[in-house]
Amino acid sequence: MNFFVDKNGFYGEFGGSFIPEMLSHNVIELQNKYKNIIKSEKFQNLYRNILKNFVGRPSPLFFCKKYSEKYKAKIYLKREDLNHTGSHKINNTVGQAILAKELGKKKIIAETGAGQHGVATATVCALMDLKCLIFMGEKDMHRQTSNVTRMKSLGAKVVSVTSGEKTLKDAVNEAIRYWINHPNSYYLIGSTVGPHPYPQMVADFQSVISEEIKNQLKNNPNYIIACIGGGSNAAGSFYHFLNDKSVNLIAVEAAGLGVRTNKTSASIFCGSKGVLHGSMTLLLQDKDGQVIPAHSISPGLDYPGIGPMHSNLFVKKRVRFIHATDNEALILGCELTRLEGIIPALESAHALVALRKIVFKTSDIVVITLSGRGDKDIDVYEKFSSNKKLLNL
Numbered sequence: 001m002n003f004f005v006d007k008n009g010f011y012g013e014f015g016g017s018f019i020p021e022m023l024s025h026n027v028i029e030l031q032n033k034y035k036n037i038i039k040s041e042k043f044q045n046l047y048r049n050i051l052k053n054f055v056g057r058p059s060p061l062f063f064c065k066k067y068s069e070k071y072k073a074k075i076y077l078k079r080e081d082l083n084h085t086g087s088h089k090i091n092n093t094v095g096q097a098i099l100a101k102e103l104g105k106k107k108i109i110a111e112t113g114a115g116q117h118g119v120a121t122a123t124v125c126a127l128m129d130l131k132c133l134i135f136m137g138e139k140d141m142h143r144q145t146s147n148v149t150r151m152k153s154l155g156a157k158v159v160s161v162t163s164g165e166k167t168l169k170d171a172v173n174e175a176i177r178y179w180i181n182h183p184n185s186y187y188l189i190g191s192t193v194g195p196h197p198y199p200q201m202v203a204d205f206q207s208v209i210s211e212e213i214k215n216q217l218k219n220n221p222n223y224i225i226a227c228i229g230g231g232s233n234a235a236g237s238f239y240h241f242l243n244d245k246s247v248n249l250i251a252v253e254a255a256g257l258g259v260r261t262n263k264t265s266a267s268i269f270c271g272s273k274g275v276l277h278g279s280m281t282l283l284l285q286d287k288d289g290q291v292i293p294a295h296s297i298s299p300g301l302d303y304p305g306i307g308p309m310h311s312n313l314f315v316k317k318r319v320r321f322i323h324a325t326d327n328e329a330l331i332l333g334c335e336l337t338r339l340e341g342i343i344p345a346l347e348s349a350h351a352l353v354a355l356r357k358i359v360f361k362t363s364d365i366v367v368i369t370l371s372g373r374g375d376k377d378i379d380v381y382e383k384f385s386s387n388k389k390l391l392n393l
């Protein structure tokens, strides 16, 4: 079975390119050119060089001794949190920034919710002399002031979006509007979402994660576990194992307050089929097709959809999807901090919850992708752990 994109831009019944006519020139240009550019030796040399010397790759695969004793399996963490700028997002922004230059573009536009993708984008634009314009909801700018400061220090212009709910989806709309009027700019999407070829392209750039896991282990792992928002760190972690059925692939969605509440981000469990941001996928929507705002304690998982590749992996049952609530993620995040001395991003803490939902054999090799570091979330953890009753360590 082919789990990658077909020549029409689809993953089974999902994907495609549902965009306004005005954008089709840009998107078709990308569809026609990106594969050959990223396969070229020139691209690969520069991409690999920046990943090694700027990002700090390969990221370690860390064996957790105490965690392994507690959960009775051989547990490893893939340390994407150690990358420059603190998450896996930079793997993709480096790739797309080089691609934009090869396409002759001088200005990058991007949207950001929590600011992580905005910071990773502003960082590579500084490195590669590209102009950078970041669209961010006004509400998010107030919630994430330190990331706004980081982007500005790096030389990016941050545009405050005041339409709609003043959050991520409004920032996306504004970025698309800008792109229509400035077709010479390059739209740098931060996850495996958007019209074809973005989902496949972002997965290609993130696939370095599973490429390294393969090299770092003698035998294939029995499990690979990743949290899932739009799906880029999961896609990168699964990529080179998709066709090996002996590897169990687990994706953990953010349930927010629970999948039976309306405060959730679990697009697989609570969603239905529809078009979001240019592709056919599963998303949270009401019976009239209006997008329901997502909720999660982790800003990076707070997205009402999921990439089309993952919708297909769910329908074809290649990946098992589970979900974790805000509270479960907080408990496991605090536990990792105390047991192994690593403060995980709240997003990544969702992946850890799988340890309490799956029964492993003691011989199982379990790899969990730690997508980001938790410095940004330290106030949330602190508030939570000061309420000791909740801490069931």
Ligand SMILES: *Cc1c(COP(=O)(O)O)cnc(C)c1O
Binding pocket: 087, 088, 089, 116, 190, 191, 192, 227, 228, 229, 230, 231, 232, 233, 234, 300, 301, 345, 347, 348, 371, 372, 373
């Ligand atoms: C953005 C982000 C995510 C979610 O995005 P994916 O595209 O699903 O990987 C997860 N973890 C961290 C640390 C993030 O910054």
